[in-house]
Amino acid sequence: MVKDRVLSGMQASGKVHLGNLVGALKNWVDLQDRYDCFYFIADWHALTTGYANPAAIKESTKDLLINFIAAGLDPEKSTIFIQSMVPQHAELHLLLSMITPLSWLERVPTYKEKQVELKERDLSTYGFLGYPVLQTSDIIIYRAKRVPVGIDQMPHLEISREIARKFNFQYREVFPEPEGLLTEFPKVPGLDGRKMSKSYDNAIYLSDTPEVVDQKIRTMMTDPARKRKTDVGDPELSPVFHLHKIFSSSEEIEYCTHGCRTAAIGCIECKKILIKNVFTYLEPIWKRRAELIDNPDELYAVAKKGSEKAAVVAEETMKIVREVMGLA
Numbered sequence: 001m002v003k004d005r006v007l008s009g010m011q012a013s014g015k016v017h018l019g020n021l022v023g024a025l026k027n028w029v030d031l032q033d034r035y036d037c038f039y040f041i042a043d044w045h046a047l048t049t050g051y052a053n054p055a056a057i058k059e060s061t062k063d064l065l066i067n068f069i070a071a072g073l074d075p076e077k078s079t080i081f082i083q084s085m086v087p088q089h090a091e092l093h094l095l096l097s098m099i100t101p102l103s104w105l106e107r108v109p110t111y112k113e114k115q116v117e118l119k120e121r122d123l124s125t126y127g128f129l130g131y132p133v134l135q136t137s138d139i140i141i142y143r144a145k146r147v148p149v150g151i152d153q154m155p156h157l158e159i160s161r162e163i164a165r166k167f168n169f170q171y172r173e174v175f176p177e178p179e180g181l182l183t184e185f186p187k188v189p190g191l192d193g194r195k196m197s198k199s200y201d202n203a204i205y206l207s208d209t210p211e212v213v214d215q216k217i218r219t220m221m222t223d224p225a226r227k228r229k230t231d232v233g234d235p236e237l238s239p240v241f242h243l244h245k246i247f248s249s250s251e252e253i254e255y256c257t258h259g260c261r262t263a264a265i266g267c268i269e270c271k272k273i274l275i276k277n278v279f280t281y282l283e284p285i286w287k288r289r290a291e292l293i294d295n296p297d298e299l300y301a302v303a304k305k306g307s308e309k310a311a312v313v314a315e316e317t318m319k320i321v322r323e324v325m326g327l328a
């Protein structure tokens with residue numbers, strides 16, 4: 001039986017944190033046996049907002065690749081690659097830009113939101129507006145059917161479907177319309193209780209040492225009403241508790257809930273249990289990371305082999321595209 005193709009990517013604009021791991025990477029790992037998976041690092045997408053600092057993108061690309069593999073993506077099962085190492089994406093992006101109406105791009109919610117969020121950067125560029133066109137080319141160049149992404153990426157995926165549809169109508173039926181693969185994954189709260197994000201400075205990074213993780217959790221906020229150990233608290237008001245729900249056993253959660261409500265345990269004891277569980281979760285990843293960091297040749301070999309594999313598929317599609325657009 002031929003497996004359906006899955007594709008997903010992560011933009012190289014920062015270090016991988018626990019939210020990316022629990023919310024995306026672990027899901028990608030689970031899909032590896034059931035689908036023909038393509039996973040990549042979107043370094044060109046990072047340039048749309050980070051063009052002024054390419055060195056940071058290079059560093060992020062390396063961090064992402066290390067963590068993809070450390071988290072369990074297996075180059076023997078999945079095609080793991082770097083966007084800029086498969087230049088066919090850029091060619092398709094250019095051709096798709098010919099048929100993509102400006103109005104579709106201007107109405108994408110993230111277009112305006114990001115400009116506000118990053119108002120210190122000049123994002124009134126052609127490349128930034130075309131972000132979803134590049135993303136479409138990433139997906140449809142592999143004629144992928146399924147795209148595991150978070151709910152926030154759905155508007156992008158909707159545009160990809162529209163562009164694919166328009167191409168098929170204009171020229172010939174070449175591309176399947178990609179569909180999302182929404183899996184309910186726990187949203188990982190950051191150290192301050194808001195969504196974990198590098199822009200909020202509230203993240204635990206996979207590159208953090210155990211000492212740093214320990215320190216970050218120890219100094220986390222808890223229910224502000226619990227000033228003293230003898231004050232009772234409401235676990236729901238503590239971001240520590242929301243992390244427990246992801247990393248701790250039901251007995252431990254019960255123990256901490258009861259302990260908090262009755263002031264039987266202090267916040268430090270509760271945090272120590274969480275620290276132990278986060279360590280258990282991260283230890284295999286830390287171990288694999290250390291091996292990979294010491295072995296940049298292995299890392300480069302994975303990226304090169306994966307990108308070559310991806311380019312073969314991408315080139316097959318481009319042959320058809322050039323033909324139907326009268327460019328062959």
Ligand code: TRP
Pocket residue numbers: 007008009010011042045134135138139147149153
């Ligand atoms: N936009 C995605 C992110 O923010 C990255 C991405 C680029 C992507 N191309 C993609 C995701 C194609 C899924 C499919 O990380």
